[in-house]
Amino acid sequence: MSKKLKGKTCVYCATATATTDDHVFAKEFFLPEDRHYLPKAPACKACNNAKAKFEHYLTAVLPFGGRHPQATANLQSGVPGRLAKNQRLHKALLSSIEPAWLREGTGLYQQTSTVGFDSSELEGLLKFIGRGLAWHHWKLYLRPHDDVSVMLMPDMGSAYFQSLVGSWRNAQRVDENCWPSATSASGPPSPHSPKAKIA
Numbered sequence: 001m002s003k004k005l006k007g008k009t010c011v012y013c014a015t016a017t018a019t020t021d022d023h024v025f026a027k028e029f030f031l032p033e034d035r036h037y038l039p040k041a042p043a044c045k046a047c048n049n050a051k052a053k054f055e056h057y058l059t060a061v062l063p064f065g066g067r068h069p070q071a072t073a074n075l076q077s078g079v080p081g082r083l084a085k086n087q088r089l090h091k092a093l094l095s096s097i098e099p100a101w102l103r104e105g106t107g108l109y110q111q112t113s114t115v116g117f118d119s120s121e122l123e124g125l126l127k128f129i130g131r132g133l134a135w136h137h138w139k140l141y142l143r144p145h146d147d148v149s150v151m152l153m154p155d156m157g158s159a160y161f162q163s164l165v166g167s168w169r170n171a172q173r174v175d176e177n178c179w180p181s182a183t184s185a186s187g188p189p190s191p192h193s194p195k196a197k198i199a
């Protein structure tokens with residue numbers, strides 16, 4: 001564990017003493033060459049293990065839905081090994097594949113396929129990430145009873161959210177891109193507002 005984070009309180013439960021430096025965004029979401037400078041936060045073993053369960057599922061499944069080049073490369077280079085270690089998930093994904101049509105930006109429809117996806121896993125991980133980013137950006141510990149809300153939105157909802165957040169003054173919000181198109185976070189930075197949400 002790094003000296004900087006040693007002895008600190010776990011950012012996820014805000015209770016236990018941290019025993020490890022946790023990557024707020026698991027390294028496996030990124031290609032090896034893109035893993036520098038990922039934010040780290042102090043975490044206790046129990047929280048680290050609980051978060052890792054979500055990460056094992058999502059690092060194997062999310063690249064199927066990525067539309068950016070890094071996700072495609074991750075799907076080809078990282079996912080087969082992860083699924084080989086998790087035959088149950090591999091079988092579940094295979095049996096969930098269905099044909100679908102996808103509307104491209106040009107307006108044309110392209111044939112593709114979908115795989116089943118448990119969005120509650122993503123919500124679970126994003127709640128951890130919200131707490132990790134609050135500490136990373138503002139050294140703010142969200143306590144166990146502080147609410148961290150996660151909203152998963154279709155494109156239309158996302159556009160509305162962006163316009164809403166975009167109308168806030170710069171001092172009220174933070175926009176963070178960990179890597180182009182891979183992950184992004186927007187939300188109010190004020191640690192003093194009881195209604196603050198990290199999105």
Ligand SMILES: [Zn+2]
Pocket residue numbers: 010011012013014015016043044045046047048
């Ligand atoms: Zn903890």
